[in-house]
Amino acid sequence: MVETEGLRVQSGRRPAMGGTAAVTLVGGTPELLDDCFGLLFDLEQAWSRFLEGSDVWRLNWSQGLPVRVRPCTARLVSELIDAWAMTGGDFDPTVLPRLVASGYATSRVDASRHTALPDAAVWPGAAADIEVAGSYIRVPLGTTLDPGGLGKGLAAEMVVEFALDRGADGALAEVGGDVVVAGQAPDGAAWTIGIENPHAPNELLTTVRLSSGAVATSSRLVRAWAGADGLAHHLIDPATGRSAATPTVTSTVIAGTGARAEVLAKLAFLRAPDPLLAWLPRIGAAALIVDADHERRYSANWVDFA
Numbered sequence: 001m002v003e004t005e006g007l008r009v010q011s012g013r014r015p016a017m018g019g020t021a022a023v024t025l026v027g028g029t030p031e032l033l034d035d036c037f038g039l040l041f042d043l044e045q046a047w048s049r050f051l052e053g054s055d056v057w058r059l060n061w062s063q064g065l066p067v068r069v070r071p072c073t074a075r076l077v078s079e080l081i082d083a084w085a086m087t088g089g090d091f092d093p094t095v096l097p098r099l100v101a102s103g104y105a106t107s108r109v110d111a112s113r114h115t116a117l118p119d120a121a122v123w124p125g126a127a128a129d130i131e132v133a134g135s136y137i138r139v140p141l142g143t144t145l146d147p148g149g150l151g152k153g154l155a156a157e158m159v160v161e162f163a164l165d166r167g168a169d170g171a172l173a174e175v176g177g178d179v180v181v182a183g184q185a186p187d188g189a190a191w192t193i194g195i196e197n198p199h200a201p202n203e204l205l206t207t208v209r210l211s212s213g214a215v216a217t218s219s220r221l222v223r224a225w226a227g228a229d230g231l232a233h234h235l236i237d238p239a240t241g242r243s244a245a246t247p248t249v250t251s252t253v254i255a256g257t258g259a260r261a262e263v264l265a266k267l268a269f270l271r272a273p274d275p276l277l278a279w280l281p282r283i284g285a286a287a288l289i290v291d292a293d294h295e296r297r298y299s300a301n302w303v304d305f306a
Helices: 030-047 055-060 071-086 096-101 148-165 258-269 273-283 300-305
Strands: 002-004 007-016 019-027 131-133 136-138 168-175 178-183 191-196 204-210 213-219 224-227 230-233 248-255 286-291 296-298
Touching: 007 030, 019 030, 019 148, 030 055, 030 071, 030 148, 030 168, 055 071, 071 131, 071 136, 071 148, 071 258, 148 168, 148 178, 148 213, 148 258, 178 191, 178 258, 191 213, 204 213, 204 286, 204 300, 213 258, 248 258, 258 273, 258 286, 273 286, 273 296, 273 300, 286 300, 296 300
Parallel strands: none
Antiparallel strands: 002 007, 007 019, 019 168, 131 136, 168 178, 178 213, 191 204, 213 248, 224 230, 248 286, 286 296
């Protein structure tokens, strides 16, 4: 823990949720940082599609029967359904059979972890028919779920909520590139978040400043592999069931919540950039899109966060 302009600040970075996570706290007890990483561990145990016995694994093998899940998982599945509805199906939480078929059945960070699906699993699934009733969820027969990046954005969001509820004056959580901030920043003004340059590793493209909210970056350069149909990546086009074919390399979205920012960042790989950049400010989001030719496109309201 260090003192920054009279504020007690502690931070750490540790493995979490298939990658790394970072947490910075302003105020709070010394034990709170460990508790935040403990929450991330618990969320991974509940949400990972690679862990037999997780809530998501049990839902995927439920064969159409209701399953009792943790409260965090009920929230996750509700967010998945909301994201599917908000994007008109462009965000598809049922795409897991296509991911597995294209070669993404094994964890990229732990080769001992594999995704297994029942024979009945199909794509597309029936997202509209998923039922959430308190702590019980019913996923239709054949439908399977993958939290994907939304799970990381929601996890960062929940860590920040947890930290503030337990006495921190401010908190930042970054999970797999999704950043959520709230409360007092270390400089007493606003949280400064760097956006990496996809064409120049270890260099920053720009920075943004937020008093609260979320920043999510999606990239087709990570989680890529040689599939049966050529180079594949984890951003699946729900219109084709294949990795999205797009000039977009990275998409960064600023929004009110981690889950919302993550979902909206995915749209740049599925929709034409100019209409998307015109639409996002109308729903309270801002975006930066970088393509393979190094061209940068910004929504008109991006300057509000510079």
